[in-house]
Amino acid sequence: MSVGTKKITIEPVTRVEGHGKVTILLDAQGQVSQARLHIVEFRGFERFIQGRPYWEVPVLVQRLCGICPVSHHLAAAKAMDGIVGVDRLTPTAEKIRRLMHYGQVFQSHALHFFHLVSPDLLFGFDADPALRNVIGVANRFPELAVQGVMMRKFGQEIIKATAGKKIHGTGAVPGGVNKNLSVAERDPFLKDIDQMLVWCRAALQIAKTYTLEHLAELADFGSFASNHVALVRPDGAMDLYHGNLRAIDSEGNKIFDQVDYQGYFNYIAEEVKPWSYMKFPFISKLGPETGWYRVGPLARVNACDFIDTPEAEAARQEFKALTHGKPNNITMAYHWARMIELLHAGEKIRELLNDPDLQGTDLVTRGERRGESVGLIEAPRGTLFHHYKVDKNDQVTMANLIVSTTHNNTPMNLAVTGVAKKYLSGAVITEGLLNRVEVAIRAYDPCLSCATHALGRMPLSVELKDCTGQIIDKKVAG
Amino acid sequence: MNKSIHLTIDGKPVEAKHGQTIMQAADAAGIYIPRLCSHPDLRPIGSCRVCTVIVDGRPQAACVKPAMDGMVIENDTPELLQHRRNIIDMMFVEGNHFCMFCEKSGNCELQAMAYRFGITAPQYPFQFPEKAVDASHPDIMLDHNRCIMCARCVRASQELDGKNVFQAIGRGFHRKIGVDGEKALADTDMAVGDRSADVCPVGCIIKKRIGFRTAIGRRLYDRQPIGSDIEANATP
Ligand code: SF4
Ligand code: SF4
Ligand code: FES
Numbered sequence: 265m266s267v268g269t270k271k272i273t274i275e276p277v278t279r280v281e282g283h284g285k286v287t288i289l290l291d292a293q294g295q296v297s298q299a300r301l302h303i304v305e306f307r308g309f310e311r312f313i314q315g316r317p318y319w320e321v322p323v324l325v326q327r328l329c330g331i332c333p334v335s336h337h338l339a340a341a342k343a344m345d346g347i348v349g350v351d352r353l354t355p356t357a358e359k360i361r362r363l364m365h366y367g368q369v370f371q372s373h374a375l376h377f378f379h380l381v382s383p384d385l386l387f388g389f390d391a392d393p394a395l396r397n398v399i400g401v402a403n404r405f406p407e408l409a410v411q412g413v414m415m416r417k418f419g420q421e422i423i424k425a426t427a428g429k430k431i432h433g434t435g436a437v438p439g440g441v442n443k444n445l446s447v448a449e450r451d452p453f454l455k456d457i458d459q460m461l462v463w464c465r466a467a468l469q470i471a472k473t474y475t476l477e478h479l480a481e482l483a484d485f486g487s488f489a490s491n492h493v494a495l496v497r498p499d500g501a502m503d504l505y506h507g508n509l510r511a512i513d514s515e516g517n518k519i520f521d522q523v524d525y526q527g528y529f530n531y532i533a534e535e536v537k538p539w540s541y542m543k544f545p546f547i548s549k550l551g552p553e554t555g556w557y558r559v560g561p562l563a564r565v566n567a568c569d570f571i572d573t574p575e576a577e578a579a580r581q582e583f584k585a586l587t588h589g590k591p592n593n594i595t596m597a598y599h600w601a602r603m604i605e606l607l608h609a610g611e612k613i614r615e616l617l618n619d620p621d622l623q624g625t626d627l628v629t630r631g632e633r634r635g636e637s638v639g640l641i642e643a644p645r646g647t648l649f650h651h652y653k654v655d656k657n658d659q660v661t662m663a664n665l666i667v668s669t670t671h672n673n674t675p676m677n678l679a680v681t682g683v684a685k686k687y688l689s690g691a692v693i694t695e696g697l698l699n700r701v702e703v704a705i706r707a708y709d710p711c712l713s714c715a716t717h718a719l720g721r722m723p724l725s726v727e728l729k730d731c732t733g734q735i736i737d738k739k740v741a742g
Numbered sequence: 743m744n745k746s747i748h749l750t751i752d753g754k755p756v757e758a759k760h761g762q763t764i765m766q767a768a769d770a771a772g773i774y775i776p777r778l779c780s781h782p783d784l785r786p787i788g789s790c791r792v793c794t795v796i797v798d799g800r801p802q803a804a805c806v807k808p809a810m811d812g813m814v815i816e817n818d819t820p821e822l823l824q825h826r827r828n829i830i831d832m833m834f835v836e837g838n839h840f841c842m843f844c845e846k847s848g849n850c851e852l853q854a855m856a857y858r859f860g861i862t863a864p865q866y867p868f869q870f871p872e873k874a875v876d877a878s879h880p881d882i883m884l885d886h887n888r889c890i891m892c893a894r895c896v897r898a899s900q901e902l903d904g905k906n907v908f909q910a911i912g913r914g915f916h917r918k919i920g921v922d923g924e925k926a927l928a929d930t931d932m933a934v935g936d937r938s939a940d941v942c943p944v945g946c947i948i949k950k951r952i953g954f955r956t957a958i959g960r961r962l963y964d965r966q967p968i969g970s971d972i973e974a975n976a977t978p
Contacts, residue, residue: 428958443957
């Protein structure tokens with residue numbers, strides 16, 4: 265008989281949002297040949313949108329994902345701005361949307377760091393899983409757990425004040441927004457924002473110190489050179505809400521820059537692989553083999569020339585100093601980058617709260633109707649693409665979405681492969697390997713499905729299968 | 743003949759005028775009888791049966807039944823509540839109602855009724871019927887997924903607009919609102935200013951391009967439950 269490969273399946277991955285499954289493929293010699301992360305994706309949704317009126321889409325698409333509905337809401341609204349012929353919103357509309365978005369980034373990054381990641385950083389990858397979870401953090405570092413909860417709440421309340429609801433709001437409409445922020449709504453945020461910034465700085469400190477203290481280990485932990493893609497402002501600044509596309513290689517050379525995302529499909533293509541529902545995007549001119557890239561906090565901090573808020577910019581400079589101005593390609597540096605963005609989002613929120621434009625009443629603009637439009641936004645997890653065609657009856661005829669986790673598909677597979685190669689010995693899954701696979705995936709903060717997620721409470725089942733599909737080892741942990 | 747009419751609703755004495763229906767008399771007295779097909783500007787047809795009350799022991803549709811002297815009427819009873827809930831439930835499962843992304847949300851009478859009756863999830867299985875969307879008209883869209891066959895549009899077109907844009911066609915499960923038979927809305931003389939464009943209790947007849955313009959919190963039933971405008975007329 266031919267030489268088979270053994271399959272090790274880790275399912276579900278705990279403490280990432282949603283749930284997924286990891287298969288580690290061994291070659292005939294029992295060495296890791298490849299690791300695959302299986303993700304449930306939502307292609308069916310793109311068909312469901314067809315025939316719906318375009319103004320419904322920003323609300324409808326939030327059903328895609330219970331984890332970052334606001335990102336889908338805003339990306340779709342940005343696309344629909346184009347459909348109604350609007351390239352520039354009123355100042356009030358743009359700032360309300362930005363506030364909503366920074367609120368979303370703030371709550372998402374805070375949740376991820378405090379609830380999902382801090383147990384790994386504070387206790388170490390090999391700590392007992394019974395301790396290495398958010399309850400463990402709450403017991404040992406009660407003030408941190410409280411901060412996480414308060415910061416998340418702060419971000420969610422901003423979403424509620426701008427979108428109308430914490431989840432599935434309606435605030436962004438084609439060409440603008442449906443409400444401003446009254447002084448009465450604003451004031452509670454103004455009162456709390458300085459405290460939030462104090463906590464942002466502390467969280468950044470934890471992430472930075474951790475990375476620097478474990479640099480030797482992390483440099484070799486699921487890390488690899490890669491391209492990076494992000495939106496940047498025309499002046500090169502980081503901009504989480506709007507900008508042009510920039511791609512850099514692992515050395516920081518620009519592959520393309522200041523690309524108007526309306527034509528993203530001329531620069532980025534998607535590859536289908538038989539074993540995954542998810543597509544694998546790549547930079548067209550480099551091809552699928554070398555054109556894959558990372559998105560999200562690491563890519564954004566790497567790709568931008570500067571950050572336009574002072575504290576986050578100072579933090580970015582420290583981050584860049586470590587790699588002498590070149591991109592940082594360490595997978596675990598995502599956490600540090602994410603906390604730089606958390607601080608940036610906090611600074612932006614403070615700036616916006618002090619802006620009287622938020623109380624403006626000019627909310628919606630209209631232009632000449634178009635048939636096709638693209639909306640991009642830097643969602644907490646990375647660049648999110650929404651692309652629609654709308655017919656003369658106002659019905660959607662085509663929708664193509666590329667979500668952040670899809671962009672990071674190849675990188676996550678590589679990270680897991682790297683970790684597996686380093687830590688798997690024999691055909692048995694050790695606790696140490698299991699933990700490290702999870703930790704590597706978690707760095708990307710993937711939203712693995714729209715399934716409900718129980719934070720850190722998911723049982724972890726591990727299966728080891730031989731080439732006939734027979735389970736030769738099974739383990740349940742967590 | 744001019745002698746006024748005295749009746750009771752749930753034990754409360756109510757005075758009615760000649761020619762009034764039970765529903766009109768109740769409205770004037772500040773007693774809310776739930777309803778869906780009835781509309782103040784349209785001839786009542788008694789089709790949805792949400793307004794069923796017990797008159798001297800027998801079920802009657804309050805929107806069509808004339809008020810008569812001496813009637814003893816029950817409206818707010820557990821049995822009637824259950825009956826109304828069942829009807830509302832059926833309406834939800836017989837259509838495709840996704841309130842979370844429906845632009846009528848917050849202004850929808852069916853949804854507001856469900857809230858008033860404390861319905862969070864229907865007791866019947868969803869049928870997920872195949873329904874069409876007619877977006878052919880430049881200013882108005884018909885989303886049959888949300889139609890509850892109340893025939894308000896049919897009556898409004900005939901009685902108020904002097905047109906005949908809408909008709910109920912088909913039988914049983916396949917019953918639906920047609921426009922001039924099997925045509926598309928764009929082929930009719932419907933105009934966005936027609937009253938028939940305003941009377942739909944749900945998100946079936948939609949004026950295009952204005953959805954979601956009203957922020958959550960400022961929509962009609964965000965501020966007050968359905969029926970509370972009528973109940974505000976109540977005398978202690
Ligand atoms: S029509 Fe009413 S009940 Fe139906 S989905 Fe819309 S809001 Fe909900
Ligand atoms: S379209 Fe609206 S008004 Fe007409 S029958 Fe259906 S629900 Fe009633
Ligand atoms: S309101 Fe009376 S039957 Fe519908």
